[in-house]
Amino acid sequence: MASNIANNRNSFSSLANSNRCPQLRQRLADSAATPTVSSRPPQADGSSELSGRVGLTLEGIKDLLKRYWNEPAPQTTPQPASQPAPSSASSYSVRQGDSLWKIATATLGNGARWKEIWELNKDQITDPNRVFPGMVLKMPGAATPETPAAPAAPSKPAEPEGSGPLLKTGAKGDAVKKLQARLEELGFDPGGVDGNMGPNTATAVKKFQASKGLEADGIVGPNTWKQLGIRVEGSVSYPAASATPSNSSAQIDVGGPQPAVRRQGKLIGANIAQKFDAMVAAAKKDGVNLQIVSGYRTHAEQQALWNANPNPKFVARPGTSNHEKGNAIDFLDSAGAWSWLKRNSTRFGFHNYPVEPWHYSLNGG
Numbered sequence: 001m002a003s004n005i006a007n008n009r010n011s012f013s014s015l016a017n018s019n020r021c022p023q024l025r026q027r028l029a030d031s032a033a034t035p036t037v038s039s040r041p042p043q044a045d046g047s048s049e050l051s052g053r054v055g056l057t058l059e060g061i062k063d064l065l066k067r068y069w070n071e072p073a074p075q076t077t078p079q080p081a082s083q084p085a086p087s088s089a090s091s092y093s094v095r096q097g098d099s100l101w102k103i104a105t106a107t108l109g110n111g112a113r114w115k116e117i118w119e120l121n122k123d124q125i126t127d128p129n130r131v132f133p134g135m136v137l138k139m140p141g142a143a144t145p146e147t148p149a150a151p152a153a154p155s156k157p158a159e160p161e162g163s164g165p166l167l168k169t170g171a172k173g174d175a176v177k178k179l180q181a182r183l184e185e186l187g188f189d190p191g192g193v194d195g196n197m198g199p200n201t202a203t204a205v206k207k208f209q210a211s212k213g214l215e216a217d218g219i220v221g222p223n224t225w226k227q228l229g230i231r232v233e234g235s236v237s238y239p240a241a242s243a244t245p246s247n248s249s250a251q252i253d254v255g256g257p258q259p260a261v262r263r264q265g266k267l268i269g270a271n272i273a274q275k276f277d278a279m280v281a282a283a284k285k286d287g288v289n290l291q292i293v294s295g296y297r298t299h300a301e302q303q304a305l306w307n308a309n310p311n312p313k314f315v316a317r318p319g320t321s322n323h324e325k326g327n328a329i330d331f332l333d334s335a336g337a338w339s340w341l342k343r344n345s346t347r348f349g350f351h352n353y354p355v356e357p358w359h360y361s362l363n364g365g
């Protein structure tokens, strides 16, 4: 018996040592050196391990098949993500039958990660297809380290986003002044920086809004402030309609060429009051509400407007304005007002100054 085995061994050895079958010789040498676990490395020339193995027993072929399937196969589809990755340890003791693929599958939940183990253990694994029982492998983390989130791109100093109180025609106060100053700065003439949001300012707002693709309604709301790019917290007030008797025939001396009377809480020349009243009544019948923005101005008021915007195209020189004479009224562009005025004002003795659709006076100046 023993001698038979010995003989067999000898014959095997002689076969293995012969040059007739170098692959088999290699295989047997491998088996002798590594009675384990490891499987054949992929052949560099891509040839199948099974090729040229004529003469192997069925057991041998089974063994080869088993080794073949245990080979690390980087191209293998990764394990489904739903398979929970077993908790990782920082090291792993190789057991009988292990391969890097099996270890990666068992410990990292993904056989394809065998390369990571190999990379960490190249000091002791010279051939990734050969790991030996008793080897203690350094192990990578259980999960592929997540790519650290890219630091947010340094935000460039943002354009100041504007904000401010809702402003519409008739508003008064610091916020209006700031609005007007900003409009001027941006090249939209507000007709002065006087803190009164009159028709000129509203028109400038509309032009600005149109230039930004906003609805040109002349009302400064959040979107318009945003585009204006300034933050404004100034005070705003709207003339209270009922603060003073809004209409009165009581004549008031304003230091101008004629006395004033109060209409809609504002001052207009006493000599245009009757025409004005008739026109307002007619407009009302047509469903149009004519609202005064500016009427009688004192010389000082006109001077202040001029100082803020010394442009004769938009502000009459002090001393020449029909507002100072009590003969002119600026109207709010409330629903249809300007177009109604354009069609009807002359019937009541008022004429438009063409450059300013809000401005009506006795002589059109």
Ligand SMILES: [Zn+2]
Pocket (backbone or CB within 6 Å): 323, 328, 329, 330, 358, 359, 360
């Ligand atoms: Zn005017």
